[in-house]
Structure formats: structure tokens, C-alpha cells
Amino acid sequence: MYEVYVAARFEAAHRLTGDFGSAARMHGHTYGLEVILRGQSLKDDGTLFDIGELKDAVDGLAASLHYRDLDEVPGLAEINTTAENVASFCWERLAPRLRDRGLGSLTVRIWENPQVYAAREDALD
């Protein structure tokens, strides 16, 4: 089994709704966005997936969230912007262009800081 991984960052504000203590106050993070693709075999050119193409997709997604209030982003404004939900949001944004490309699964990790992340991993088919 092979993996390729690409990382990006974005700086964004958010606040949680519910019993989350200080996280219910407006605050922000330098978010880390990590994306992993998995598949069983390499193509003839020795790649699982063109890392340059993946990097462009991940950088574009990060740019779309950079210097934003996540609670105002369509798709996140309706839900609690926990790291889990932000990871799931990013998963859904990336998955469509990755289907039917011979890949097995996609993982998206959202780091709120170097000590905390949440991730979503699911099959791409």
C-alpha cells in the first residue's frame, strides 16, 4: 500500500457553540491542514498520484480558508466549527476530484496547534 502526503497552513478565527469553556470565545489558530491519499499500486511513472496536483488542490483549499472567520464560511456556518467538523468539511471539498483515480482512501487532518488535531479518514469509492 502506498501513501502520498501534502501539508499546508491557514490562519483563521472561530468559536465553538456549547459547553466548551474558553473555546466558546472568539479566537483563532494557525491551522495545519494535512492530506493523505492511499492506494494499492503505482502508475507506470512511479507515482500513486501527482504530488504537484495534490499540492495545488490542498494549497487552494487552505487559501480559501485563510484569514477567514470559519463560522461564516458556507458549509461551516451551519455547524459547530470543531476540528472534527473542519476536517470533514475539507474532506468533502477535496474528495470529488480524487474519486475514480485509482485511490483507496483519503485522510484529512486539521491541527489547531502543534499539540491538537482532529482527522477524518474514509474510502474514496
Add this chain to the structure above:
Amino acid sequence: MYEVYVAARFEAAHRLTGDFGSAARMHGHTYGLEVILRGQSLKDDGTLFDIGELKDAVDGLAASLHYRDLDEVPGLAEINTTAENVASFCWERLAPRLRDRGLGSLTVRIWENPQVYAAREDALD
């Protein structure tokens, strides 16, 4: 599948018993403690598990090992304080409060330094 991750650190001394060369001498590490919870679905508040609660548990465990000789800690004093056994010790300390909470598995990684870790991963049920 979702994950949440929390990291902490502690500084401790230890020595290995057996044919481990210089690791059989009393020495120490700035240990890294990484904890990952996995589960299939999020709760209504958008969390797999409250990261704040997990962080409190992990920080408390790290504090209990900080500035200790691991070979004198009950539960470790009886066994070889390899990174694998320290990871397993931490796994057993954390697991009881995490059972019956809708989680699938728990991973604990113990870093002896930025180039070496050992981990234990097992189902929580």
C-alpha cells in the same frame, strides 16, 4: 472514521535491563506522549470526544511521570522501561475513562527523542 489527537511532554530518567548497550546506563529523555482516539461518528456537537477533556487526562498522566525515575513508578518498576512498555503503561492508565464512550480504538505513542518512538494501539471495547 474520525480521530482526535493530543500531545504532551514529560522529562524522566530510566535505564533498561538487558543487552541494550548504553541504554542500560541511567539516562533520561524529554519524552513525548501522543494520544489518538478513533471512532466512527461524531456527536451532535460536532466532536468525536471533547479535546479539552482528553487534554486534561493526557496532561495529568504526563505530570504524574514528570521528573521521575520511571524505574521507580508503580506499574513500571516491575518491568523493563522500554518505550513499548511505557506506551503500554500509559495506554492502560488512559483506557478506563475512555471505554463506553462510543470510541473504537486508542493509540499511545511514546517518543524518547524526535527520531524514536514506540506505540501501542488497541480497541477500547
Add this chain to the structure above:
Amino acid sequence: MYEVYVAARFEAAHRLTGDFGSAARMHGHTYGLEVILRGQSLKDDGTLFDIGELKDAVDGLAASLHYRDLDEVPGLAEINTTAENVASFCWERLAPRLRDRGLGSLTVRIWENPQVYAAREDALD
């Protein structure tokens, strides 16, 4: 399930063959080499596998690639030196000495820089 992990680095040149934009030009990376062994149970001495022995093997492999043009290394000269292929090359170099040692799987990650890696994971049996 247990894991042990060791990391090393090497500095090497390479170029890709094919439609890879600037990566088709001769360039280089400070490569990160990460190796993970997995198995179901620990030995009586509290180890899955002697990390010192694993470190020696990984450091030796890294040294054999340090300050080299990967496209001239036997086993890589015949193929495209994508991160996936370099990971697979390293996997094949490490696996023989790790078989029949009670291990389940071996993962090798090759980082081209802190934002990009490719990995191969396969069973050791």
C-alpha cells in the same frame, strides 16, 4: 498492536522523468526517512524489536544514499525517482533482515521536505 519508529535523514539529488514541471530539472532534497515496524506482541524484554538494531539499519541505509544522485543508484537508476519509488526501494532494502522476526508490517516514509512525503506499507511475511 505495537509499533516502533526510527527516523534518519539524507541529502540527495534527483530529477523526475515525465511531465512533472520543475521536478524534471536536476534538484535535490534533505530527505527524511521514517521507518515503522508493527507487531502484535512484545518479547520478554519488553521490546517489539530492538530499536538500536533498527536504528543501525536505518542509519546505514540513509548513509548509502547521502550525497548521492539517486538517479545513479543501482535499483533506482532504472526507474523514476519519485518519492513513492524511493520509499519502495528503501522498503525492499530493509525488509529482508526484518522477516521471520515476529513482525507484522513495515512502513517506510520518504519526506522530500516538511510538506511532502510518500510511503509504502506492506506485510513482512
